[in-house]
Amino acid sequence: MPGGEIDDYHFRFKISLVGDSGVGKTSFLDAISQTLGTVVENEESTELHIKTTYYIDDAYQYKIVYFDMPGRERHHKYIHKYVNGSTACLFMFNITKRSSFEKVEQWINECDRCDVPIKILVGNMIDLASGPNMQKNKGSGNNSPVTKVEAIALARKYGMEYFETCSIGEASIVQVFDHLFNSLLALVPNPPDPSMLLGKNVVLGQRVLNDIKFKISLAEMLPNYD
Numbered sequence: 001m002p003g004g005e006i007d008d009y010h011f012r013f014k015i016s017l018v019g020d021s022g023v024g025k026t027s028f029l030d031a032i033s034q035t036l037g038t039v040v041e042n043e044e045s046t047e048l049h050i051k052t053t054y055y056i057d058d059a060y061q062y063k064i065v066y067f068d069m070p071g072r073e074r075h076h077k078y079i080h081k082y083v084n085g086s087t088a089c090l091f092m093f094n095i096t097k098r099s100s101f102e103k104v105e106q107w108i109n110e111c112d113r114c115d116v117p118i119k120i121l122v123g124n125m126i127d128l129a130s131g132p133n134m135q136k137n138k139g140s141g142n143n144s145p146v147t148k149v150e151a152i153a154l155a156r157k158y159g160m161e162y163f164e165t166c167s168i169g170e171a172s173i174v175q176v177f178d179h180l181f182n183s184l185l186a187l188v189p190n191p192p193d194p195s196m197l198l199g200k201n202v203v204l205g206q207r208v209l210n211d212i213k214f215k216i217s218l219a220e221m222l223p224n225y226d
Helices: 025-035 073-083 098-102 104-111 132-137 148-157 173-187 212-225
Strands: 011-018 038-044 049-057 060-068 088-094 118-124 161-164
Touching: 011 025, 011 073, 011 104, 025 049, 025 060, 025 173, 049 173, 073 104, 088 098, 088 104, 088 173, 098 104, 098 148, 104 118, 118 148, 118 173, 148 161, 161 173
Parallel strands: 011 060, 011 088, 088 118, 118 161
Antiparallel strands: 038 049, 049 060
């Protein structure tokens, strides 16, 4: 996409991937961004990995910015600063690594310091949970894989949907993206109404701001803020 068109979209969403290091966030991000949308920017630092994609659905163009958040212990206390402004958070753990599941609740509580409209729980590496080594550890305490019953219980506690994904391939991420994208669309009124977009962390692009109907709605709303 030419540089001059980088902000030519209807709506922008910020999606944060949160969880311990080593749970597969980066691989998940690579798969979801390359399969579902067109990558237009890719930024990496020692702390963050950010991918910006464009996704077209019907007559609307969406700019989706994915943030692969740092996942080490020292990042817990300020993860909310990275997550702030997110439209959605995907909390991810490794099904074969129980300690990553046990820390998910801590990540959730830290991120609750921000107002994030959409939250989803993702158990990654389900394909490895059925391997011979994991089967030997099944039912053996801290070494046992996380069960679906446990994960669903945690998701329900925080009002989230739960999905399981594989460590390789893109097939399993489609259901996550479909739920995520439909949840994002549910935040956006049709036609876009400025008063109904407040507090939803949805950024409006030039295609909406230049729309005459939106300008009229905005003009009607502004007197309420005198």
